[in-house]
Structures are given as C-alpha cells and as structure tokens.
Amino acid sequence: MSQPPASVGRTVHYVSHGTPVRSDGSQAFPPTCRAAIVTEVDQDDPGRVGLVVLNPTGQFFHPLAAGGSAHADADEMLGGSWHWPERV
Ligand SMILES: [Zn+2]
Numbered sequence: 001m002s003q004p005p006a007s008v009g010r011t012v013h014y015v016s017h018g019t020p021v022r023s024d025g026s027q028a029f030p031p032t033c034r035a036a037i038v039t040e041v042d043q044d045d046p047g048r049v050g051l052v053v054l055n056p057t058g059q060f061f062h063p064l065a066a067g068g069s070a071h072a073d074a075d076e077m078l079g080g081s082w083h084w085p086e087r088v
Helices: none
Strands: 011-015 033-041 048-055 058-062
Touching: 011 048
Parallel strands: none
Antiparallel strands: 011 033, 033 048, 048 058
C-alpha cells in the first residue's frame, strides 16, 4: 500500500454499499463516500480497520470483530471498503 497506514482516530471515507443493482444495471442509491473514524487497526493486516461510519442520519459501527473494512482505492468505489478522503 503506497498510502500511509490508518491509525486509530483518523478520519477516512467508508464506501456505502448502495441499493441493489436493477436489471438494467442502474441503482436507486449508488455506493457513496461517508465520513468514518478509525476505531481499530488489525495488527496482522494493517489495511483492515474497524470504523464508526457517520451517515447523515445515523451512526454505524463496523468493528474488526464483525470483519472490519478493507482498504480499496477511492476510484474503485467498492462497497464496504475505506480510503483516505479525496483531495478536492
Ligand atoms: Zn471518498
């Protein structure tokens, strides 16, 4: 991983899964970047973290004990992954 590893307390993006893909390939709600704070880092796999996701209408806890979240590049927009916030 060329980017710095995550550490507890850092703010990252979590990619929401979005709604199911329709038969025409579209989605009512596509995967979206959500603000998230790192709560844990897997000691054996530093790219995998536990997160609390700050959705506009509520929080979602995603601990390592439930599988955590793996890093993926921002341009992949892979549901369930995290990445460092894009520079805009
Ligand atoms: Zn993002």
